[in-house]
Amino acid sequence: MRGKILDYTIQTGSGVISADDGQRYNFQASQWKTQNVHPAKNVVVDFTVEEGNAVEIYVIEQQQSKYDNTSVQTQETSVAAIISMIFGIGGLFFDWWFFAIPSVIAIITGHVARSNIKNSHGRLGGDGFAVAGLVLGYIVILLYLLIALFFVGVLASMSQMQ
Numbered sequence: 001m002r003g004k005i006l007d008y009t010i011q012t013g014s015g016v017i018s019a020d021d022g023q024r025y026n027f028q029a030s031q032w033k034t035q036n037v038h039p040a041k042n043v044v045v046d047f048t049v050e051e052g053n054a055v056e057i058y059v060i061e062q063q064q065s066k067y068d069n070t071s072v073q074t075q076e077t078s079v080a081a082i083i084s085m086i087f088g089i090g091g092l093f094f095d096w097w098f099f100a101i102p103s104v105i106a107i108i109t110g111h112v113a114r115s116n117i118k119n120s121h122g123r124l125g126g127d128g129f130a131v132a133g134l135v136l137g138y139i140v141i142l143l144y145l146l147i148a149l150f151f152v153g154v155l156a157s158m159s160q161m162q
Contacts, residue, residue, distance in 0.1 A: 002046055002060065008039040015039055017047065017054045027054035034059040080113035081126035084133025091140045100144050106137035 001019050008015030013029035027047070032039055037059050044061035047054040084106050091103035113130035 001049060002044065003054070005039055005041055005043045005045060007041060017045060017057075019047075019049075019054075025049060025052065025054040027057055031055045031057050033057055075125040076123065077126040078113045078117055078124045078130065080109045080116060081129035081133070084110035084113055084137070085129040086133075088133035088136030088140075091137055095140050095144070100141060103137040103140040103144075106133040107141070110134035110137060 003017040003019035006016045006018045015027055017025045017027055019025060033056055043059055045057050046060050047057040087102045088106035091106055095103050110130045110133040114127060117124045117127050
C-alpha cells in the first residue's frame, strides 16, 4: 500500500502514515526498511498492513529538503561594493591628504554597485557594503563642505575687520 508520513517522533521511534485508502496507520521505526533515509514528515512510502499497523516500510519518494546542497544558490559579492566600502573607510582617514578623492571614488562605486546588485536578480550581493561606502563617502564630503564654509566665513569676517 502507498501512503505519506504525517508525523514521526524520534524520541518514541513511532509515527503515523496516511494511506491512499484514506486510513491512518501507526508504525514503529523498527519497521523502517530503507537504508540511509530516516522517517520524516511528507515522505511517500510503500508498506503493508498487519494488525492495523504499517510494517515493512520502504521509501518511494523523498521530499527535497530546503537545505539540500543541490538547491543552494551561491551569491557573489559585488566587487564595486567592496571597493566602495574600502574607499569610504579610507576616506575617513586619508581624505585630508588626497583632497576627498577616496570619498568620491566610494560614492561613485557605491552607486554603481547598488545598480548592479539591483539588476542582477539575486546573483550579486553586497548591498550593505555599498551602502556603507556611500554613507561614509557622503559624510566626509559633507565635512569638507562644512570646513570650507567655516573658513570662508572666517576669511570674510577677517576682511571686514581691516
